[in-house]
Amino acid sequence: MKQAMYYEKREGGSVQCFLCPHNCVIKQDGAGICRVRKNIGGELYSLNYGKVTSIALDPVEKKPLYRFHPGKYILSAGTFGCNLKCSFCQNWSISQGMSPDDERAVDITPGQLVKEALKHVRHGNIGIAYTYNEPSIWYEFVYETSMLAKKEGLANVLVTNGFISRKPLEELLPFVDAMNIDVKSFNPSFYKEICKGSLENVKETVEMAAAKCHVEVTTLVIPGFNDSVEEMDEIARWLASVSPEIVLHLSRYFPRYKMNDRSPTPVRTLENLRDEALKYLRHVYLGNVW
Numbered sequence: 142m143k144q145a146m147y148y149e150k151r152e153g154g155s156v157q158c159f160l161c162p163h164n165c166v167i168k169q170d171g172a173g174i175c176r177v178r179k180n181i182g183g184e185l186y187s188l189n190y191g192k193v194t195s196i197a198l199d200p201v202e203k204k205p206l207y208r209f210h211p212g213k214y215i216l217s218a219g220t221f222g223c224n225l226k227c228s229f230c231q232n233w234s235i236s237q238g239m240s241p242d243d244e245r246a247v248d249i250t251p252g253q254l255v256k257e258a259l260k261h262v263r264h265g266n267i268g269i270a271y272t273y274n275e276p277s278i279w280y281e282f283v284y285e286t287s288m289l290a291k292k293e294g295l296a297n298v299l300v301t302n303g304f305i306s307r308k309p310l311e312e313l314l315p316f317v318d319a320m321n322i323d324v325k326s327f328n329p330s331f332y333k334e335i336c337k338g339s340l341e342n343v344k345e346t347v348e349m350a351a352a353k354c355h356v357e358v359t360t361l362v363i364p365g366f367n368d369s370v371e372e373m374d375e376i377a378r379w380l381a382s383v384s385p386e387i388v389l390h391l392s393r394y395f396p397r398y399k400m401n402d403r404s405p406t407p408v409r410t411l412e413n414l415r416d417e418a419l420k421y422l423r424h425v426y427l428g429n430v431w
């Protein structure tokens with residue numbers, strides 16, 4: 142456990158967290174919406190600090206990042222928890238299904254993770270990817286590790302839902318080399334009702350990140366929700382207005398978690414949406430189509 146950054150104490154022992162736009166007010170012994178930041182004795186603590194649930198040396202393309210050191214590898218690590226509640230989550234077992242006491246979580250310090258990453262440099266490793274669950278709510282650990290990694294000449298990559306507040310993002314970006322950010326839909330109600338988040342905050346993250354580091358975006362295409370050509374036109378047009386160099390990945394939905402009422406996205410749908418997005422962007426790829 143580690144005392145959290147970006148919070149203030151409130152009267153009566155409550156605290157308010159400002160790490161993400163939920164701005165949770167948390168009573169004593171309570172936790173925020175992400176369930177990994179807890180009020181203990183009137184102070185806010187990160188429960189997933191130094192807890193790693195998955196670690197692997199992955200091809201960079203698996204993040205997915207297709208135009209950032211292609212052919213290389215990246216040491217990928219994740220913890221548990223998420224600040225969104227997407228009913229279609231494709232990775233729900235670690236984002237929503239684990240607790241701080243889970244025996245699958247292994248303790249590791251920022252220094253140990255950097256050392257592990259350095260060991261793999263001779264195998265083509267370029268750095269550390271904070272991935273598998275939402276890295277922004279692992280903030281203290283990611284911040285400390287990425288600072289150390291940078292000093293050692295390693296790259297830092299975030300694979301994120303982009304739902305983070307402006308100030309913490311600004312302070313982390315100098316250590317970040319690349320991000321893959323989900324833009325789940327261009328419909329504000331989709332974010333609000335299905336993910337319990339907000340499109341505007343995610344757009345702001347994409348804009349801020351694109352000004353500082355390499356950015357690729359992933360849209361999981363779900364039949365009946367965000368698979369219209371009109372919506373893809375809006376997403377691609379906006380991304381191109383940020384930078385036509387932004388890479389877009391269109392990924393295939395499979396029934397998972399709480400959304401099991403529809404079939405996997407037809408590959409033909411993804412191909413049509415790719416054709417639409419290519420009107421505005423130079424690089425559009427399809428994911429999970431094999």
Ligand code: SF4
Binds near residue numbers: 161162163174177
């Ligand atoms: S990071 Fe967690 S506790 Fe903090 S505002 Fe977001 S959901 Fe709430």
